Amino acid sequence: MTNLDLYAKAEHLLGIEEATEALYDLYRSELDDYDVKTLLDVGCGRGGFMQRMISDGVTCKGVDLSALMISECRLKGLDAECINAKDVDGKYDAIVSIFDVLNFMQKEELIEFLEAMAEKLNDDGIFIADINTLYGFSDVAEGTMSNDSENEFLSVDALFENNELHTKFTLFEKTENECFTKYQETIVQYFHKINIFQKLSGLKLVDKQTFSLYDTEDKTLLIFKKR
Ligand SMILES: C[S@@+](CC[C@H](N)C(=O)[O-])C[C@H]1O[C@@H](n2cnc3c(N)ncnc32)[C@H](O)[C@@H]1O
Known part of the structure; x- marks a missing residue:
């Protein structure tokens, strides 16, 4: 079993349902400001966010590196694949990576990933993700x-x-x-410092909001636009 599949197996025992719902609400309200018809969810997990966006009329595609997570998405009838996000076909109005996904990547891999996501955005497309603060x-x-x-x-x-x-x-x-x-x-x-997000060639960091998911200022929401 891979470490991500074990996470998938154990997730329901972590007591993160409330925090997950709070994050989904935050992402949804941010996406409301844009005309999003197509969305790619990278690190989609069990597909809970895609289900909410589909109910808002958005066409969604999800990818995750855990085969277990993806099989659960598919059982729910979601369009999801266990592939590297760089290999996803097509372009999207919005891409999201919700709940620590960027923190799973080392700096070099993360920069490469973000530049690849810029290529998968339509003109005026947005990419939204959250990262953990040092605290x-x-x-x-x-x-x-x-x-x-x-x-x-x-x-x-x-x-x-x-x-x-x-x-x-x-x-x-x-x-x-x-x-x-x-x-x-x-x-x-x-842990990633904010300055690495300000030097990307394909994405422009247009907003960052540090907020409290569990405790004081434990997370930062990053909003990028395609350059
Ligand atoms: C904390 S979970 C969040 C899942 C989902 N976004 C949610 O909010 O419920 C992090 C997810 O990221 C996935 N993941 C980690 N690294 C990834 C990568 N490089 N590409 C795609 N998925 C990744 C894990 O398998 C896991 O499902």
Whole structure:
């Protein structure tokens, strides 16, 4: 199992539903200012944001590097593929990457990704994403938590050091014969300074809003326009 598939398996035990809804509301209200008919959701997860945008009449496509996430999207009838976003066909009025997706990429990969997304935008297209602030990493994300359900036990252990958050997920899942299967994977997230977003050739950073998702000023919303 890949680390992103283990995240997909464990996500429902993380208690992030409320924060996810709050983020979706924020993105939706930002997108309302634009005439968006087509949307690409990079790191679409289970497709919750696409479902909301489809109900607003927007044609949506999602990509995610977790095959598990994509199979859940497809079960919901969504247009979703487990491919690198750079390989997506077509152009879109808006592209979004919601809930930490940019933090999963290292600086060089991130810059390459953003320049590739500029190529996938129609003229006047917008790209919206959120990133964790230093405070969001050091004071909110770092630490340990555990949670369980009838058939699962999850422990999460996160350490922020040298601008990287290493989060170890350990999941025990009950099998048919009353035994438990153990899964363990680490996800690394990278802190990014705002200045890297101001030097892109294909995208212009037109707005940044630091806000509180869990705690004081833990996230920044970035809004780019195609140059
Ligand atoms: C915290 S989840 C958020 C999922 C979804 N956007 C939501 O708001 O529910 C981050 C997602 O990003 C995906 N991901 C991480 N790196 C990615 C990449 N380079 N390209 C596409 N998806 C990525 C993960 O598999 C995961 O589904």
